[in-house]
Amino acid sequence: xxxxKSINTFLFAAAIFAAAxxxxxxxxxxxLSRDIIALRxxxxxMAVTAGAGLAVCGTVFxxxxxxxxxxxxILGVSSGAGFGAIACAVFFGGAVFLPxxxxxxxxxxxFAVYYLSRSGGRTPIHSLLLTGIVINVIFSSFILFLISTAxxxxxxxxxxxxxxxxxxxxxxxxxxxxxxxxxxxxxxxxYSRELNAISLGEEEAIHLxxxxxxxxxxxxxxxxxxxxxxxxACGLIGFVGLIVPHISRALSGPDHRKLIPTAAAxxxxxxxxxxxxxxxxxxxxxxxxxxxxxxxxxxxxLILLKRSQRLKSK
Amino acid sequence: xxxLLEVKNINAGYTxxxxxxxxxxxxxxxxxxxxxxxxGSGKSTLIRAMSRTLKPEGGExxxxxxxxxxxxxxxxxxxIAVVPQDTLIAFEFLVRDIVMMGRIxxxxxxxxxxxxxxxxxxxxxxxxxxxNLSGRLINELSAGERQRVIIAKALAQEPRxxxxxxxxxxxxxxxxxxxxxxxxxxxxxxxxxxxxxxxxLNLASEYCDRVLLLxxxxxxxxxxxxxxxxxKNIEEIYKAGIAVDKSPQSAKPxxxxxxxxxxx
Numbered sequence: 001x002x003x004x005k006s007i008n009t010f011l012f013a014a015a016i017f018a019a020a021x022x023x024x025x026x027x028x029x030x031x032l033s034r035d036i037i038a039l040r041x042x043x044x045x046m047a048v049t050a051g052a053g054l055a056v057c058g059t060v061f062x063x064x065x066x067x068x069x070x071x072x073x074i075l076g077v078s079s080g081a082g083f084g085a086i087a088c089a090v091f092f093g094g095a096v097f098l099p100x101x102x103x104x105x106x107x108x109x110x111f112a113v114y115y116l117s118r119s120g121g122r123t124p125i126h127s128l129l130l131t132g133i134v135i136n137v138i139f140s141s142f143i144l145f146l147i148s149t150a151x152x153x154x155x156x157x158x159x160x161x162x163x164x165x166x167x168x169x170x171x172x173x174x175x176x177x178x179x180x181x182x183x184x185x186x187x188x189x190x191y192s193r194e195l196n197a198i199s200l201g202e203e204e205a206i207h208l209x210x211x212x213x214x215x216x217x218x219x220x221x222x223x224x225x226x227x228x229x230x231x232x233a234c235g236l237i238g239f240v241g242l243i244v245p246h247i248s249r250a251l252s253g254p255d256h257r258k259l260i261p262t263a264a265a266x267x268x269x270x271x272x273x274x275x276x277x278x279x280x281x282x283x284x285x286x287x288x289x290x291x292x293x294x295x296x297x298x299x300x301x302l303i304l305l306k307r308s309q310r311l312k313s314k
Numbered sequence: 315x316x317x318l319l320e321v322k323n324i325n326a327g328y329t330x331x332x333x334x335x336x337x338x339x340x341x342x343x344x345x346x347x348x349x350x351x352x353x354g355s356g357k358s359t360l361i362r363a364m365s366r367t368l369k370p371e372g373g374e375x376x377x378x379x380x381x382x383x384x385x386x387x388x389x390x391x392x393x394i395a396v397v398p399q400d401t402l403i404a405f406e407f408l409v410r411d412i413v414m415m416g417r418i419x420x421x422x423x424x425x426x427x428x429x430x431x432x433x434x435x436x437x438x439x440x441x442x443x444x445x446n447l448s449g450r451l452i453n454e455l456s457a458g459e460r461q462r463v464i465i466a467k468a469l470a471q472e473p474r475x476x477x478x479x480x481x482x483x484x485x486x487x488x489x490x491x492x493x494x495x496x497x498x499x500x501x502x503x504x505x506x507x508x509x510x511x512x513x514x515l516n517l518a519s520e521y522c523d524r525v526l527l528l529x530x531x532x533x534x535x536x537x538x539x540x541x542x543x544x545x546k547n548i549e550e551i552y553k554a555g556i557a558v559d560k561s562p563q564s565a566k567p568x569x570x571x572x573x574x575x576x577x578x
Contacts, residue, residue, distance in 0.1 A: 209389070211387055
């Protein structure tokens with residue numbers, strides 16, 4: 001890409017991002033007061049962090065698993081977090097700050113999946129996937145069990161958390177998650193060329209001089225921890241980690257040196273718009289943002305799938 | 315004569331099952347070596363052991379006299395390139411991006427492609443006749459085109475040693491010849507040595523300087539095609555009725571299958 005063209009592309013992306021941020025900031029039923037501005041800014045920052053973070057984690061997962069259907073929740077991080085949060089809500093009521101038990105639950109899942117799937121110094125992708133999916137099922141059954149025994153108010157809290165919500169109130173939580181996400185994004189970007197090589201296959205990457213097992217372990221742990229933090233704070237925001245990497249790949253090509261920044265920018269923009277819609281479409285009620293991302297993302301994914309099927313049959 | 319690669323008494327395999335037993339071999343600059351043997355004899359495992367994807371248990375593998383597991387992976391990737399049997403790529407990379415990945419071991423992490431990278435890619439694509447595919451998507455190519463692109467990637471690595479694992483088993487006779495003519499020419503220039511696993515005995519006989527015959531993880535024979543590919547060796551190890559004659563063109567041994575069901 002020539003210098004001028006890439007600057008133009010960058011300016012264009014920046015303009016769309018700014019427009020989405022403005023849309024997100026100004027949309028809402030109440031006039032802007034001091035407190036509302038503070039809340040909006042926290043929410044806007046959370047949307048940017050969650051959108052960019054989930055998109056980058058999804059991109060990395062798809063490359064590591066060499067599976068375009070992979071997404072950040074596939075290895076059970078989300079159900080681990082869900083179990084942590086809901087168990088706490090059931091046993092201690094609303095008194096506990098839910099993101100903390102959720103984060104602990106997610107971390108336990110990550111390390112369980114990682115250690116159970118390792119054998120002889122290697123982490124084979126198929127055993128990682130299988131272990132992740134089984135852990136996911138186990139924790140989901142725990143969640144269903146807890147929900148079936150829960151009272152109505154706990155049930156409402158738990159469901160609301162599960163559906164995904166970007167409004168957090170604690171700036172320390174926001175700072176923690178943002179720092180973690182930025183670090184995770186930088187680590188992923190640092191390993192761009194390793195991800196390119198691993199997209200061809202693990203042995204092919206070794207032949208190109210990549211320390212495949214080491215890179216896989218680092219990236220799996222880093223992106224899982226970022227996902228854990230995001231899920232703990234915002235609940236289950238679906239489809240962003242699956243769809244955004246696909247659209248970004250169509251925009252920038254599969255080279256991770258371009259793909260990772262593109263996915264981050266596109267994920268943030270997508271989340272800002274989804275959040276603006278979720279706050280205003282059913283006034284005075286507010287929809288969980290996860291409903292909007294899935295509602296927009298689902299059909300889009302089907303169109304993408306159909307298109308690629310047509311390409312293949314040609 | 316200095317050896318480029320020396321394999322000394324390696325054992326290698328998978329948990330609880332040793333596939334290779336006490337294998338030794340060596341490769342000089344410019345040599346084209348074929349590895350033949352029946353299914354399950356350990357040919358691919360040998361390639362995996364020599365290309366650092368499967369660490370041998372015991373024995374050593376020396377590149378220029380140095381243990382390949384003692385040098386960095388990037389350094390050994392600057393000397394050794396591998397072409398697997400078939401490469402399935404899930405993402406829509408352009409052909410030129412794939413070939414450029416061969417430059418990974420030569421490039422610094424975030425540096426842009428410099429003139430020598432571009433020149434190596436250009437040359438590799440010229441040799442493999444893949445320049446016309448440059449802007450196509452890798453997953454839309456035919457098997458033969460894709461394999462040529464993967465070979466271009468390996469050549470862009472500018473290796474001194476190329477390892478091929480049945481690189482032409484999915485290709486027709488014309489494409490097989492193209493690929494081995496290319497490899498043979500590079501070896502004759504002295505710039506490259508090649509170790510190729512081959513299913514096709516006649517291909518091995520026609521192109522290789524030396525042929526290694528494996529059976530049950532043991533090295534049975536190591537010599538010129540005329541020394542190794544004879545009726546006794548092949549019948550005994552492949553358990554097939556064969557006849558061996560000479561190619562009318564090259565006078566190299568060629569193997570003919572003799573069916574057991576009919577009287578000839």
